[in-house]
Amino acid sequence: MLFNSLDFAVFLPIVFVLYWFVFKNQLKAQNILIVIASYIFYGWWDWRFLSLIAFSTIVDFFIGRKLSNESNSNNRKLLLWTSIFVNLGFLGFFKYYNFFLDNFITAFSFFGNEIKANSLNIILPVGISFYTFQTLSYTIDVYRKKLKPTSDFFAFTAFVSFFPQLVAGPIERATNLLPQFYKKRTFDYRSSIDGLRQILWGLFKKIVIADNCAVYANLIFNNSDDYSGSTLILGAIFFTFQIYGDFSGYSDIAIGTSRLFGFDLKQNFAFPYFSRNIAEFWRRWHISLSSWFKDYVYIPLGGSRGGILKKIKNTFIIFVVSGFWHGANWTFIIWGALNAIYFLPLLLTNRNRNYIEIVANNKFFPNFKEIIQMLVTFSLTILAWIFFRANNVGHAFSILEEVFSKSTLSIPSFEGFTKSMIIILMIFFFISVEWLGRRGKFALEKIYVVKFRFIRWSFYLLLVIIIIIFGASQQDFIYFQF
Numbered sequence: 001m002l003f004n005s006l007d008f009a010v011f012l013p014i015v016f017v018l019y020w021f022v023f024k025n026q027l028k029a030q031n032i033l034i035v036i037a038s039y040i041f042y043g044w045w046d047w048r049f050l051s052l053i054a055f056s057t058i059v060d061f062f063i064g065r066k067l068s069n070e071s072n073s074n075n076r077k078l079l080l081w082t083s084i085f086v087n088l089g090f091l092g093f094f095k096y097y098n099f100f101l102d103n104f105i106t107a108f109s110f111f112g113n114e115i116k117a118n119s120l121n122i123i124l125p126v127g128i129s130f131y132t133f134q135t136l137s138y139t140i141d142v143y144r145k146k147l148k149p150t151s152d153f154f155a156f157t158a159f160v161s162f163f164p165q166l167v168a169g170p171i172e173r174a175t176n177l178l179p180q181f182y183k184k185r186t187f188d189y190r191s192s193i194d195g196l197r198q199i200l201w202g203l204f205k206k207i208v209i210a211d212n213c214a215v216y217a218n219l220i221f222n223n224s225d226d227y228s229g230s231t232l233i234l235g236a237i238f239f240t241f242q243i244y245g246d247f248s249g250y251s252d253i254a255i256g257t258s259r260l261f262g263f264d265l266k267q268n269f270a271f272p273y274f275s276r277n278i279a280e281f282w283r284r285w286h287i288s289l290s291s292w293f294k295d296y297v298y299i300p301l302g303g304s305r306g307g308i309l310k311k312i313k314n315t316f317i318i319f320v321v322s323g324f325w326h327g328a329n330w331t332f333i334i335w336g337a338l339n340a341i342y343f344l345p346l347l348l349t350n351r352n353r354n355y356i357e358i359v360a361n362n363k364f365f366p367n368f369k370e371i372i373q374m375l376v377t378f379s380l381t382i383l384a385w386i387f388f389r390a391n392n393v394g395h396a397f398s399i400l401e402e403v404f405s406k407s408t409l410s411i412p413s414f415e416g417f418t419k420s421m422i423i424i425l426m427i428f429f430f431i432s433v434e435w436l437g438r439r440g441k442f443a444l445e446k447i448y449v450v451k452f453r454f455i456r457w458s459f460y461l462l463l464v465i466i467i468i469i470f471g472a473s474q475q476d477f478i479y480f481q482f
Helices: 006-022 027-068 073-110 128-143 153-161 174-181 189-222 229-260 278-284 287-298 308-326 330-348 368-389 393-403 417-436 453-469
Strands: none
Touching: 006 027, 006 229, 027 073, 027 128, 027 153, 073 128, 128 153, 128 174, 128 287, 153 174, 189 229, 189 417, 189 453, 229 368, 229 393, 229 417, 278 287, 278 330, 278 368, 287 308, 308 330, 330 368, 330 393, 368 393
């Protein structure tokens, strides 16, 4: 079920009314309702894959219970590795089986040996990368004794399958979200209004920015041989805003929807395109995934402790694994490695923690140095996104070859170029609102400082009208494929 669909527009109010009016003050009933609603939400796409999430839930629930009663270190490790094997086994089969098979065949063919093997027509279950990491975080934290295992099966099932963030995050830690299912929840009007604002802004990001940028990004990338370097750069810029509007828009809708039901999810994006270096960008982009890899992969490997070679190795591992998490294609691996190359100079010179606060935090405009830093960081990000979006490695390099040619000095031109100017204006409007709201957790969070209610409601109405006008180019969420 898509957030930007009529189905969800009907589904959400029904669940909301049942939750707050029919099952008010009945904690267990509310949790069971969330489980039922979440399974309907997920099964709307393909009910067959409900068995995967159910099996993963059951395995990790009982392993968590078993870990609480097990003192033998070897047995505890066995339980932990059972959880890891089950969860990553499912993820590996559905997401990476054909990738490894194809590369295995290619490797042997290189040495003159032919192996005949058939690829499988495997459908990737939506959201498997997200809920797999969410359940793994629970088992690992219980194993590390950072979290007491739950004995409430319905609360745990609701945590794993919580429908607002089930399909594309944020990837919630059990330490944050699971305890919220134990506590009585009361309706908070102000929090709900904030949630509606965040949903509205998320829909604007998705429907107006992401979906319309997708039209031109797809046109240019899918016909890249026909276009000049300047046009390809414009296509990469369209994709840069497409993926940000799409994914951060999903996160905003998920977080806002959760607030309607009395839950607080972690911020997943913190205005990453205003970053002054790549390290700051990665602290602000897909925060839940970056922090997951940091806590469960990077730090256990030794983090930034040790010599230079160890720092380089661990940095490349974390970025390459992050790239591979996104998809079974060498383009994602190169995308991750390229970001590691960007990041390493900052790490090795101890400048990776330079910019913690948002740019121009106490000013309206950034200074000249900050403008240059943001432009350089944004340009490096666009370059990396070319690999992310390209069909394959050869496609990416052919685009880059044209980008770094004389044709980049020409005026961009493609079918629909004039019409795309409207979307470019919308991007500037979007950037302006994000800049004004960059001190909040989402762009409209601080809009209440505008004292006149008429102005605030006029702005909301304007967003709704724009969403309706630009709502024709409906696209699936990009991260559904991850």
